[in-house]
Amino acid sequence: MPRDPQDDSDAFICEVCWHYFINEMTQAEVARMMGVTRLRVNQAIQKARAQGTVRIEIDSPFLPCIELQERLRSALGLTKALVAPANREAYDYHTPVGAALSSYLTEELRDGGWKRLGVSWGLTLESAVRRLPRLSNPALEVVSMLGGTSRGASFNAFSIASGLAEKLGAQYSLLTAPVYLSEGVDRAAFLAQELFAAHFAKFENLDAAVLTASDVSDKSFLVANGLPSEVTAADLRAAGSIGDVLGRFLGTDGKPIDHPIDRRAIGVSMETVAQVPLKIMAAAGPHKAPIIRAATRAGLVDTLVTDDVTAELLLAAEEEGA
Numbered sequence: 649m650p651r652d653p654q655d656d657s658d659a660f661i662c663e664v665c666w667h668y669f670i671n672e673m674t675q676a677e678v679a680r681m682m683g684v685t686r687l688r689v690n691q692a693i694q695k696a697r698a699q700g701t702v703r704i705e706i707d708s709p710f711l712p713c714i715e716l717q718e719r720l721r722s723a724l725g726l727t728k729a730l731v732a733p734a735n736r737e738a739y740d741y742h743t744p745v746g747a748a749l750s751s752y753l754t755e756e757l758r759d760g761g762w763k764r765l766g767v768s769w770g771l772t773l774e775s776a777v778r779r780l781p782r783l784s785n786p787a788l789e790v791v792s793m794l795g796g797t798s799r800g801a802s803f804n805a806f807s808i809a810s811g812l813a814e815k816l817g818a819q820y821s822l823l824t825a826p827v828y829l830s831e832g833v834d835r836a837a838f839l840a841q842e843l844f845a846a847h848f849a850k851f852e853n854l855d856a857a858v859l860t861a862s863d864v865s866d867k868s869f870l871v872a873n874g875l876p877s878e879v880t881a882a883d884l885r886a887a888g889s890i891g892d893v894l895g896r897f898l899g900t901d902g903k904p905i906d907h908p909i910d911r912r913a914i915g916v917s918m919e920t921v922a923q924v925p926l927k928i929m930a931a932a933g934p935h936k937a938p939i940i941r942a943a944t945r946a947g948l949v950d951t952l953v954t955d956d957v958t959a960e961l962l963l964a965a966e967e968e969g970a
Contacts, residue, residue: 658701664692665702716959720952723966724941727950734932734955741932741955746775749858749930749953756856757785757816764850765818766793766857766916767809768894770869772930773860774803780815788818791850793857794895794915795827799873823847825914827874827895835911851916856926859948861939863891870895879909891939893929893948894921898939902946922947929953937961 667678668689675693679686696702713731721729730752732744749772756762767773767790790813796805806822813820825844829835839848862868864881870892871881887907889897895913896904904910904918921927930953931940937958943949954962 661692661696661701664689665696668693669702713956716956716963719963720954720959723963724944724949724952726944726952728952729959730951730953731956731959732953734957736957741934741957742771742775745930745932745953745955746772747779749773749776749928750779752928752951752953753858754781754783757783757788760785760787762788762855764789764791764854765812766791766851766854766924767805767812768793768858768860769796769803769805769808770860770862771803772932773808773812773858776930777808777811777815780812782815782817784817786817786819788816789813789850790816790818790820791847791854792821792823793851793921794913795823795825797827797874803869821847821850823915827870827914828876828909829912829914831876831878831908831912833912835914839914848916851920854924856928857921857924859893859921859927859929859943861891861893861929861931861936861943863935863939864889864897865935867933867935868892875909876912883907884909890942891936893918893939893943898942898946900938900942900945902942902944902948918946918948926950932958934958934961937965941965 664678664682667673667681668675675686675689679689713733716731717729720726720731730748732748734741734744753776765788790809792805792809794805809820809822829838839845862870864871864884866872884897884905884907887905888899889905890900891898894915896910896918897907899905927949928951929940929943929949932955934957940952940954940958940962
């Protein structure tokens with residue numbers, strides 16, 4: 649027998665929801681069976697949700713990270729946030745974040761829309777490269793975005809760009825220069841060389857960039873192995889730096905600090921990075937929370953890949969307004 653079209657009793661709402669949620673019927677099927685319009689079924693479902701008759705619960709070990717991702721995305725104004733569970737007992741942040749970045753890049757590359765991918769360096773990127781499956785992207789060019797060092801062979805700028813390209817089945821272009829020029833070298837004259845001009849031109853046409861971030865401490869590979877001998881971490885902190893992105897030491901506002909080392913850096917400018925359509929930052933470890941926040945303030949991050957410990961610290965800092 650057809651129902652009263654205005655019937656919105658609790659019994660009616662409960663019956664609609666039972667068929668829709670428990671019996672997994674479509675709204676059209678529920679409407680036909682109960683002799684009402686599909687609109688009435690939809691309205692009953694919405695009312696049930698509003699008054700708490702229906703509560704949807706998700707029971708999964710992944711739920712805490714998914715909740716963190718959404719909170720982090722909203723708090724930092726990101727397009728996307730990916731949060732991996734850290735190995736807290738072993739203080740291992742790089743491995744899970746590298747694995748998450750590897751999965752993300754694999755999914756993004758399936759569309760085949762990228763022609764140029766800029767890359768940074770570091771342990772997290774090395775971890776991601778190791779986990780990437782072998783793909784075929786002959787039209788893709790991987791472009792190193794900063795100079796390199798002679799140390800840290802497996803995760804310096806040269807190895808990351810070439811190793812990533814090998815896994816992706818892509819071409820690559822290396823910035824064959826030191827990350828910082830020696831004191832007294834004319835940067836403009838150095839970069840005027842034809843091979844550097846050609847490489848820097850590629851920075852203007854990147855489809856995406858994979859960035860990392862470091863703090864200004866002995867935990868930073870750049871601080872420990874890449875700085876000129878006459879520059880110390882204490883000098884950089886005194887000048888207001890809280891960390892670096894692509895070898896450029898930034899303040900809390902995400903802008904390069906006023907220090908001679910910035911004028912000796914060889915790599916893409918922060919202004920150019922900000923114009924890249926998709927900026928992916930992979931940063932692991934709670935000591936990197938301040939530089940991550942600074943980078944987001946400066947518009948250097950669209951997608952953030954991090955660990956749950958760091959994510960919680962970032963959220964706490966945002967809530968405190970620090």
